[in-house]
Amino acid sequence: MREVFQQELREVQDRLVETAELVADSIEKATRAFNRSDVTLAEEVIADDYRIDQLTVALDELAITILARQQPVARDLRIVVSALRISASLERMGDMSTHISQLARYRYPDKVVLKSLRPTFAELGRLDVEIARKLVELLRTEDVVLAEEIRNEDDKVDALHLHVFDKVLGATWKGEAVETVDVTLASRYHERFADHAVSIAKKVQYLVTGDWDPEKSAP
Amino acid sequence: MREVFQQELREVQDRLVETAELVADSIEKATRAFNRSDVTLAEEVIADDYRIDQLTVALDELAITILARQQPVARDLRIVVSALRISASLERMGDMSTHISQLARYRYPDKVVLKSLRPTFAELGRLDVEIARKLVELLRTEDVVLAEEIRNEDDKVDALHLHVFDKVLGATWKGEAVETVDVTLASRYHERFADHAVSIAKKVQYLVTGDWDPEKSAP
Secondary structure, three states: OHHHHHHHHHHHHHHHHHHHHHHHHHHHHHHHHHHHOOHHHHHHHHHHHHHHHHHHHHHHHHHHHHHHHHOOOHHHHHHHHHHHHHHHHHHHHHHHHHHHHHHHHHHOOOOOOOHHHHHHHHHHHHHHHHHHHHHHHHHHHOOHHHHHHHHHHHHHHHHHHHHHHHHHHOOOOOOOHHHHHHHHHHHHHHHHHHHHHHHHHHHHHHHHHOOOOOOOOOO | OHHHHHHHHHHHHHHHHHHHHHHHHHHHHHHHHHHHOOHHHHHHHHHHHHHHHHHHHHHHHHHHHHHHHHOOOHHHHHHHHHHHHHHHHHHHHHHHHHHHHHHHHHHOOOOOOOHHHHHHHHHHHHHHHHHHHHHHHHHHHOOHHHHHHHHHHHHHHHHHHHHHHHHHHOOOOOOOHHHHHHHHHHHHHHHHHHHHHHHHHHHHHHHHHOOOOOOOOOO
């Protein structure tokens, strides 16, 4: 029974990695579509999001089946519950890629972002992609150094997110309302994407180290 | 054992209701603070959010303890897993109240919303509060008619959310960038609040009716 359980846990982990890979691909394409006004790529991201949704639904069903069949307790139970939560966060990360792509599609053939903010969004996109790739590696290797790196990159994302608002609310901002709306939402989506990655990283870190502060966040 | 389990499930339900009540209070105060520029009330919402967070963390721990001790299967298992998910959504709803309150606080003593959009935000606030109150009743009574009503109100919220963008992107919009940013975010927060309520309503509906489409959303 124990061996079956270990095998099923490996299956859960493999599927989390697979889903995270799709999420990393989606944010890479979404940010490229956004920064280059590539409507074809944007539509590809939007059309492909159902695959992430399907994988997470299947993963949830697998986790529930394991809970029912294996009746895990203690740490094993927390691993399965965490998988459910990681799955939910991955699903939301896919949604953020979709939202970023939708902005690119709505404004096509115009670029979403005014020149003065393009380097900021290029960097936000680069960081989100890097965070997503590190998340894949973290889920695969459980190397908690990666969790720390993800948190650090998220701090950079937060700083850039604030920088966007400084810029938009500053005296030199020349954007029309449409540009103001778009960069506000786009910046928020980039920031939320990274937040979800941090929330997953914390869960993995907890599972690996057992270092858990329930006041801070739930596993 | 069965009786203990039923008692523990009632405890879970009671705590979900209690948390939902706090969330309903928080959105009521947040939208009032937002629409009337009441900075004291805004700060109260922000300061009180930790109570919602604490309740959801404790609820999660209870659910995990029940999984470990009672080893539920089939429908019972899905009830407990759903409780974990409902708890996560309630926690996010509290965050949305906090975000709405923060907008009121940042702009104080100014109002966040220009005159032309005030009736829209008054209605968005009214709908979010109504949805939150219905959610409390739904969790308490499991009367699925309420789930349907919540979905209908959410449709109204979505329509108003689109109306905000029509207004902001229209020729008559006179807002500065700061007002454009604020109404964009405020509208998004109101809309997300209602979305989370719908996601909870679907889970309750599923648990009561057993009518479940895994392709649509996870329990």
